[in-house]
Amino acid sequence: xxxxxxxxxxxxxxxxxxxxxxxxxxxxxxxxxxxxxxxxxxxxxxxxxxxxxxxxxxxxxxxxxxxxxxxxxxxxxxxxxxxxxxxxxxxxxxxxxxxxxxxxxxxxxxxxxxxxxxxxxxxxxxxxxxxxxxxxxxxxxxxxxxxxxxxxxxxxxxxxxxxxxxxxxxxxxxxxxxxxxxxxxxxxxxxxxxxxxxxxxxxxxxxxxxxxxxxxxxxxxxxxxxxxxxxxxxxxxxxxxxxxxxxxxxxxxxxxxxxxxxxxxxxxxxxxxxxxxxxxxxxxxxxx
Numbered sequence: 001x002x003x004x005x006x007x008x009x010x011x012x013x014x015x016x017x018x019x020x021x022x023x024x025x026x027x028x029x030x031x032x033x034x035x036x037x038x039x040x041x042x043x044x045x046x047x048x049x050x051x052x053x054x055x056x057x058x059x060x061x062x063x064x065x066x067x068x069x070x071x072x073x074x075x076x077x078x079x080x081x082x083x084x085x086x087x088x089x090x091x092x093x094x095x096x097x098x099x100x101x102x103x104x105x106x107x108x109x110x111x112x113x114x115x116x117x118x119x120x121x122x123x124x125x126x127x128x129x130x131x132x133x134x135x136x137x138x139x140x141x142x143x144x145x146x147x148x149x150x151x152x153x154x155x156x157x158x159x160x161x162x163x164x165x166x167x168x169x170x171x172x173x174x175x176x177x178x179x180x181x182x183x184x185x186x187x188x189x190x191x192x193x194x195x196x197x198x199x200x201x202x203x204x205x206x207x208x209x210x211x212x213x214x215x216x217x218x219x220x221x222x223x224x225x226x227x228x229x230x231x232x233x234x235x236x237x238x239x240x241x242x243x244x245x246x247x248x249x250x251x252x253x254x255x256x257x258x259x260x261x262x263x264x265x266x267x268x269x270x271x272x273x274x275x276x277x278x279x280x281x282x283x284x285x286x287x288x
Contacts, residue, residue, distance in 0.1 A: 013198040020205040027212040032143040034219040036136065036172075041226050043173050048235045050114065055252055057111050059259040064104055066266040072097055073273040080280050127175055138180040139172045147215070 072093050079089045127135065146164040164183070171179040196204065226232055234251055241250050 013202070017198065017201050017205065020202065020209060024205060024209045024212060027209060027216060028144065028147070031147065031212055031215045031219065032140050034216060034223070035143050035147070035169075036139055038219055038223055038226075039139075039169055039172050041223060041232075045226060045229075045232055045235065046173075049231055052231070052234070052252055054111065054114055055256055056259070057107075059256050059263070061104070061108050061111060063259055063263045063266065064107075066263055066270055068097065068100055068104060070266060070270050070273060073270065073277055076277050077273065077280065080277060080284060083284065086281065127177065131177060132175070135172065135175055135177050135180060138177070139168065142168045142180065142183065 075093055075096060076089050079092060084092070143165070146161050146168060168180070168183065170176075171183075238250050238252060
């Protein structure tokens with residue numbers, strides 16, 4: 001009779017090692033996915049913050065300009081009533097409001113610069129759907145390869161991996177596919193355990209697993225922190241309003257509208273001041 005085939009069996013230690021390796025692999029995959037989710041979230045919030053600042057700041061600058069002009073014309077009215085010459089009036093106004101006018105002009109330049117930067121960023125890295133998917137795939141591969149918790153070279157290796165992740169995260173945020181391709185590497189997701197005893201292997205894997213779980217927990221906390229922030233809540237509120245097709249419930253639009261109403265009201269007052277000044281200037285003969 002043919003001899004029965006010998007079926008190798010695994011002992012408890014081997015099974016425990018394989019279970020730890022599998023759990024570590026799954027946890028690292030979760031960490032990579034959550035790291036990507038966190039970077040997506042940061043990018044969304046950052047873009048929204050810039051757009052919010054630009055829309056609201058621009059309207060506030062307009063209001064500040066009208067208010068400053070009103071203060072200038074109130075001074076002009078006071079001086080013309082005192083019989084001050086036109087040249088002296090303008091000299092006094094320029095002197096009194098020089099710093100305020102300069103500060104306002106600087107704010108306006110900053111807003112214009114920010115608007116230009118946003119437009120350039122929007123146009124610079126517009127990727128196709130397939131390219132966007134490729135960027136995501138590259139990022140996951142690199143996050144998996146360079147995550148600090150995967151370093152087996154002690155503190156020095158950990159710091160090196162950490163620095164690489166900063167570069168990788170920044171490239172992903174900028175949708176810089178060329179940089180991600182340049183640093184993309186083929187790497188095996190295995191731990192060198194050949195010359196270790198079962199006890200050493202289990203200890204090593206358990207430590208790696210603990211680090212990976214710690215990273216997962218930290219990422220979870222950070223994502224929840226961002227989502228509980230006012231800017232993210234405002235972004236979600238506006239998104240829901242737009243989905244419903246309701247413009248009235250857009251908080252930014254409502255704020256801008258409210259500020260614009262103040263601008264219009266102050267502009268009417270400014271027009272009255274200008275008319276009063278021009279009328280007085282024609283009626284009174286200023287003395288040098």
